[in-house]
Amino acid sequence: MQIHEIQAKIQALTAELKGHNYRYYVLAEPVISDQQFDLKLKELEALEKENPTLALADSPTRIVGGGLIEDFKTVPHKRRMMSLGNTYSEEELREFDERVKKSLGLDSVEYVCELKIDGLAISLFYEEGQLVQAVTRGDGFQGDDVTENVKTIRSVKQQLHGNFPKSFEIRGEIFMHRKGFEKLNALRRSQGEAEYANPRNVASGSLKIKDPNEVAKRPLDITLYHFLSDTNPFQTHSDSLQNAHQWGIKTAENSKNCRNIEEVFSYLTHWDEARHDLGYDTDGVVIKVNSFRYQEELGFTAKVPRWAIAYKFQTETASSTLLGITYQVGRTGAITPVAELQPVQLLGTTVKRASLHNANEIERLDVRVGDAIFVEKGGEIIPKIVGVDFSRRSEQSQPHIYITHCPECNTELVRKEGEAHHYCPNVDECPPQAIGKIEHFVGRKSMDIQSIGSEMAETLYTAGLVRDLADLYDLTFEQILALDRVGEKTANNLIEGIEQSKSQPFERVLFGLGIRYVGETVAKKLASAMGNIDNLMSAPEETLITVDEIGERIAESVVQYFAEPKHREGIERMKAAGLQFTAAEKVSLGSNLTGKTMVISGVFAKHSRDEIKVMIEAHGGKVGSGVTGKTDYLVAGDGIGPSKLEKATQLGVQIIDEDTFLDLISNQ
Ligand code: IVH
Numbered sequence: 196m197q198i199h200e201i202q203a204k205i206q207a208l209t210a211e212l213k214g215h216n217y218r219y220y221v222l223a224e225p226v227i228s229d230q231q232f233d234l235k236l237k238e239l240e241a242l243e244k245e246n247p248t249l250a251l252a253d254s255p256t257r258i259v260g261g262g263l264i265e266d267f268k269t270v271p272h273k274r275r276m277m278s279l280g281n282t283y284s285e286e287e288l289r290e291f292d293e294r295v296k297k298s299l300g301l302d303s304v305e306y307v308c309e310l311k312i313d314g315l316a317i318s319l320f321y322e323e324g325q326l327v328q329a330v331t332r333g334d335g336f337q338g339d340d341v342t343e344n345v346k347t348i349r350s351v352k353q354q355l356h357g358n359f360p361k362s363f364e365i366r367g368e369i370f371m372h373r374k375g376f377e378k379l380n381a382l383r384r385s386q387g388e389a390e391y392a393n394p395r396n397v398a399s400g401s402l403k404i405k406d407p408n409e410v411a412k413r414p415l416d417i418t419l420y421h422f423l424s425d426t427n428p429f430q431t432h433s434d435s436l437q438n439a440h441q442w443g444i445k446t447a448e449n450s451k452n453c454r455n456i457e458e459v460f461s462y463l464t465h466w467d468e469a470r471h472d473l474g475y476d477t478d479g480v481v482i483k484v485n486s487f488r489y490q491e492e493l494g495f496t497a498k499v500p501r502w503a504i505a506y507k508f509q510t511e512t513a514s515s516t517l518l519g520i521t522y523q524v525g526r527t528g529a530i531t532p533v534a535e536l537q538p539v540q541l542l543g544t545t546v547k548r549a550s551l552h553n554a555n556e557i558e559r560l561d562v563r564v565g566d567a568i569f570v571e572k573g574g575e576i577i578p579k580i581v582g583v584d585f586s587r588r589s590e591q592s593q594p595h596i597y598i599t600h601c602p603e604c605n606t607e608l609v610r611k612e613g614e615a616h617h618y619c620p621n622v623d624e625c626p627p628q629a630i631g632k633i634e635h636f637v638g639r640k641s642m643d644i645q646s647i648g649s650e651m652a653e654t655l656y657t658a659g660l661v662r663d664l665a666d667l668y669d670l671t672f673e674q675i676l677a678l679d680r681v682g683e684k685t686a687n688n689l690i691e692g693i694e695q696s697k698s699q700p701f702e703r704v705l706f707g708l709g710i711r712y713v714g715e716t717v718a719k720k721l722a723s724a725m726g727n728i729d730n731l732m733s734a735p736e737e738t739l740i741t742v743d744e745i746g747e748r749i750a751e752s753v754v755q756y757f758a759e760p761k762h763r764e765g766i767e768r769m770k771a772a773g774l775q776f777t778a779a780e781k782v783s784l785g786s787n788l789t790g791k792t793m794v795i796s797g798v799f800a801k802h803s804r805d806e807i808k809v810m811i812e813a814h815g816g817k818v819g820s821g822v823t824g825k826t827d828y829l830v831a832g833d834g835i836g837p838s839k840l841e842k843a844t845q846l847g848v849q850i851i852d853e854d855t856f857l858d859l860i861s862n863q
Contacts, residue, residue, distance in 0.1 A: 314370030375414030526631025788816030797832025
């Protein structure tokens with residue numbers, strides 16, 4: 196190869212590998228396998244080794260590189276690195292909300308909830324889009340400069356792209372995924388070294404290693420959650436992080452904007468349970484006031500911000516004995532093994548059962564009936580077994596043998612490759628699944644038949660009145676009245692609710708059928724793309740995957756569903772009963788914005804940004820995310836950033852306020 200060819204090859208490989216790193220670590224959407232990645236990395240390494248002068252400074256091979264660090268320099272923080280006030284109680288969280296509302300003189304405040312990841316706090320500085328410094332928290336006033344070590348973390352973006360501010364700081368947490376931690380410990384075991392205690396300790400220890408080559412071997416990750424800048428161009432915390440994500444920064448995942456404290460509580464309830472399915476540890480939720488203006492108004496106490504608080508999930512551990520393992524069949528057919536325990540006190544309640552999640556978990560814990568175990572409970576969540584006291588294991592104990600058939604209907608269980616749970620495939624006749632299907636169908640987001648709740652769904656099923664969704668539409672007043680504890684009023688409400696559900700749009704009916712992987716959004720897409728149920732039922736997978744957001748997994752599931760004669764028959768019966776199986780025309784309020792692209796920014800007096808968006812689309816316009824040469828109008832609200840206005844002026848984009856916008860859509 197000629198020298199310029201080598202140079203071009205090195206450049207191309209560097210760019211490609213950086214792209215893969217970004218897709219893998221930040222977007223979590225890799226497009227090549229780990230082996231393919233390693234091959235390319237090796238190819239680049241070889242080229243660089245032979246032509247050291249051609250290697251680029253930001254080469255991904257340098258992620259492992261640099262010499263030893265003599266000593267970590269202690270540097271002062273530009274802004275003090277505060278900690279957070281925390282609480283374990285819902286009551287104190289309500290008090291926090293009351294204080295915030297009172298100080299701001301508001302009835303409700305928008306919050307952002309983020310998972311609190313248990314790791315090591317870090318502050319990153321970017322200048323002109325380049326990562327220039329990474330500092331640990333230290334004592335909050337000064338910390339250690341660990342830049343070289345942080346650069347070895349692949350999800351840390353060293354060179355940003357897009358429209359980033361010239362100079363800013365962003366703070367977050369460095370942590371380790373459980374899988375990486377276990378791999379590391381397996382390696383240490385094989386080398387006869389002591390195992391590490393938990394992912395958090397390894398993460399914080401790793402940053403203090405003086406050899407970046409060693410640090411690079413530690414599978415560390417980062418999440419960034421606090422944007423700071425002298426000239427903050429953003430109105431809200433969530434806006435700042437969304438933008439940072441667009442520059443390539445790995446920002447907090449699973450965060451949610453909550454319009455009030457009640458929505459915050461729903462988030463807490465959800466994650467108290469769902470956190471166990473994450474690949475890393477989270478010990479709580481951080482709740483932050485979203486508006487930067489309000490944050491400023493609230494300020495800080497001597498130690499912590501008044502605009503944020505950490506809610507910690509409660510945990511307590513106790514010892515008990517595993518008496519047996521039983522199995523539950525969920526609404527989706529997923530099998531959950533349940534540990535039956537010698538009753539024990541935990542967080543003030545008696546615990547007799549604990550979740551064992553799935554077969555992998557039993558294997559991972561190597562837990563056997565008769566074992567002395569440790570059980571942990573946190574807040575509302577179901578207690579779980581966290582370990583076995585092997586020193587007390589009986590010699591007669593035998594490994595647990597997982598069931599092969601459904602405990603409810605005796606059908607042979609299946610386990611798809613790559614999935615942790617065993618499933619009962621008898622979706623239509625296995626009682627908990629059939630009842631679950633009815634519940635889903637009548638649910639608020641499907642047919643919204645409010646007169647049928649969980650209990651009624653079960654009653655209708657058990658009485659043999661509803662075995663198929665279509666049976667709902669054959670129910671008679673007399674049949675319902677004959678049920679236990681049902682009066683005329685209930686029976687009437689039920690019949691009326693069922694009747695009214697016939698006018699629910701096609702997309703809801705489709706969602707209500709409960710086809711695996713067909714959630715609300717997918718149902719909408721399928722309904723509008725296919726137009727009616729007949730087109731959908733006859734569409735092969737190849738056609739379905741051409742629909743926006745529909746991949747092979749969904750397409751396969753849809754085809755399988757409609758291949759079942761019983762399902763087709765049910766659809767025909769529901770058609771005959773008068774349900775909607777044709778998509779309605781999209782509501783259009785006019786076409787005076789057709790072909791126009793608008794960007795919305797700032798806060799408005801009469802409408803929310805989302806409402807304005809809907810109005811634009813209903814009048815045929817499009818909503819853009821940033822001001823570009825293609826933007827026709829910038830709808831500007833209060834507190835819009837000066838840079839947006841400047842850009843719009845430069846590009847000759849028309850800037851209009853809320854009232855002018857409302858005139859625009861009503862007049863023409
Ligand atoms: S905000 C002034 N957000 O938890 C605001 N902190 O116990 C400071 N942490 O010091 C922090 N996840 O090290 C914030 N999403 C998150 C967080 C988070 C984890 C850590 C952070 C903080 C500590 C407080």
